[in-house]
Amino acid sequence: MALSATLLSSISCNDFLDTNIDPDRADANLLTPNYIFPGAVTGGSVFSATAGSYVQARVLNAFASLQMNSLAGNSYSFGTPFVDDYTPNITSGYNSAIWDAMFRQITNFQTIIDYNDPNGQYKQFKAMSMIMKAYHVQILTDLYGDMPYTEAFKRELNLSPKYDKGEDIYKASIADLESAVQLINSGTGANPGSADVVFGGTMPSWIAFANTIKLRYLIRMSNVTGEMATYRDQKLATLAGATFSASNVTMNPGYSSTSDSKQNPWTNYWVVLSSGARPVSGNQSYTLYTASEHIALALNGNKRYIPTSATTSVEYNDPRDVYQKFNGIKDGRSGRLFTLITPAGRDATEATVEGVRQGATPGQAGAEAGRTGNTVSRFGLGLIVGNNTTITSTAPADIVAAASAKPVVLLSKAETEFLLAEAALRYPAVFGNDKGHFEAGITASYSYLGATGAAAYITSINAVPKLGWTGSNDNKLEAIMTQKWIALTGINPEQSFFDYTRTGYPITPMATIATGTVKPNRLIYPTSEYASNANNVPNMTATDVFTKNQFTPFWAR
Incomplete structure (x- = not known):
């Protein structure tokens, strides 16, 4: 035991991934x-x-x-993925x-x-x-x-x-x-x-x-x-x-791009291998996942462009109630959460998140004809490398080192602030500053992703019930859950799933093939x-x- 302690005292953080001893298999009494x-x-x-x-x-x-x-399956490349x-x-x-x-x-x-x-x-x-x-x-x-x-x-x-x-x-x-x-x-x-x-x-x-x-x-x-x-x-x-x-x-523990096993596990699964190649094995596939139409509309201000030919497209705004609160409010995090696509016949200023409706196959609503598997949005640089804005391309050679070494998020600052906002809203005798924590959660999300314009975005949603801090307490609760959902996308989305189970917010459409x-x-x-x-x-x-x-x-x- 003394020998073990002596050896361990000299181990640095960067050495932890160099050891091949699994606590699940080693004799626990020796560790x-x-x-x-x-x-x-x-x-x-x-x-x-x-x-x-x-x-x-x-x-x-x-x-x-x-x-x-x-997220949705890239049905342009994979038919009907994620049926279960x-x-x-x-x-x-x-x-x-x-x-x-x-x-x-x-x-x-x-x-x-x-x-x-x-x-x-x-x-x-x-x-x-x-x-x-x-x-x-x-x-x-x-x-x-x-x-x-x-x-x-x-x-x-x-x-x-x-x-x-x-x-x-x-x-x-x-x-x-x-x-x-x-x-x-x-x-x-x-x-x-x-x-x-x-x-x-x-x-x-x-x-x-x-x-x-x-x-x-x-x-x-x-x-x-x-x-x-x-x-x-x-x-x-x-x-x-x-x-x-x-x-x-x-x-x-010392993530790096020196081998696949030493990469950040999120990066290695979703984005790029240590070699610079894209993951292509089973569900560990870069091309399998895309933004869903649902989150695309939320981030784009309820706007999509539907191709009418190889060189033209028409603007589309979804009439469903769930999207009306997003009308005209383009989220500054959109291009850091997902890659932006320039619609056919439009210029780069009109680039948007292009998603696929869950369950739709090419030619159906939400997966319109005229696109390919390469013209839908995938994870953006904010999720891949965080607030590192010196990297401007999602090409593997540009991102492999930074993305591989990125820490895993156990609990985001944004989630902490949204927890405190909800606590202050529900239990004002114990907690305070509900609006301040709500806005701090949005700001923290922008900061983590390396997005700009948090203050302008907060101003733009101030008068929008269910999206900003206005209206009834139930409106504000929905706003917290909506903003938390966006902020935890790709990071700790299970917490939004639990919140949805608990509150019913944010409103989340079923897939088209749901039974x-x-x-x-x-x-x-x-x-x-x-x-x-x-x-x-x-x-x-x-x-x-x-x-x-x-x-x-x-x-x-």
Whole structure:
């Protein structure tokens, strides 16, 4: 053990991706917390495409982006992609990697929490791990409802853990967050230093992060009643005057373009490989995804250009109510979120985001004839390289180094501000400055993406109910959810999916081939649970996914 500690003390942040030891497979008794933590945050083995953070940046991102109608399949090149997502056809095999990978990831944090530490050397690592455990547990229980918790994350010591109620999991996670803050404030234990690939050992930032995740838990419970509402209000009161994350919370164990396995996992999946080639394998395909028509209209000010010939196009404004609030307001983030396309017969000043209506095939409305797979919008430079505006081309040679080395966003500054805006709107006795936080969320989104014109955009939406800060409280709530949806596109879209499940905002159209009229409230437990934990896993059907019942996450019932 002493030898391990000696070796680890000399490891720098940039070395973490050079190690090929997976906490999921190594003997946990041989690893100290300062070695386990970087691998736990990155999701286990950094060489595994099924590692937790990889799945979050890829599979979970894709699921939520499709459900929230931000992305669509490029039907000009792929016929009718994403049928299961559009229908939606939710089975035990649908996106099951989310559950499997995140359970492994949480287990690594639990290993640090349970580590035998008689001298208290690793107390700060334990605190960080409690915060990260709560961060990931919330995603899982918000996607699946009740799940194994008190008997879970014990590796081979318990392969069939019982299921706990979502309400109890929420309470336990909030207690973990509070205990973590107390541990950090105690000042005991060694500073994590470079082994902390999130904040580099700056412990006050961990406290602010814990408070923000705690607020996320409590805001998610905005609609609960009875005992849980009393509990929520008591815990909200404890956040009065608390510090919250003042900047984007990111994670970077030393990402680079030296190999595919060392790239930012989002970049490697969605945009470009370390060689400069585009990803082309399965769903890991640059050409497979495009902006949806839905988000294109939102960003373009409810404007599209439909080609009438190879050299002409006609302007189109969608008459559906959902788009009327966007009329005439072009979002300055549009060209940083997605690539802009100059319509046939128009000049570059009229370039817009060109999306595909989910479920439409070429020749149908929303996927009009006259376009090709190369004349629809894909992820823009703001998502690819952040606020680095020195890179002006999406050509692989120009973006591979910067995009590969970009940190993963765990929690954006924009989301923090929108959480505080909603908290102040709903609970003005505890929180204040709702309008200020709302506008700060928009500004933070512009800043992260390297977009200009945030102040002008805010001015342009000031008098527009459901888009800007005006009208009734319900109008303002829809505005928060709309702006949060735009801000989290391509970053943490699962949080907008949970908000939609909770509030019904922003209004999100179904795909044209949808067989129902509502989106899923949750996912079905994965095949792995029905195979290995059959005595405990609830027996639910596909119908339960779309019905408000005992299987629905408790905060959405």
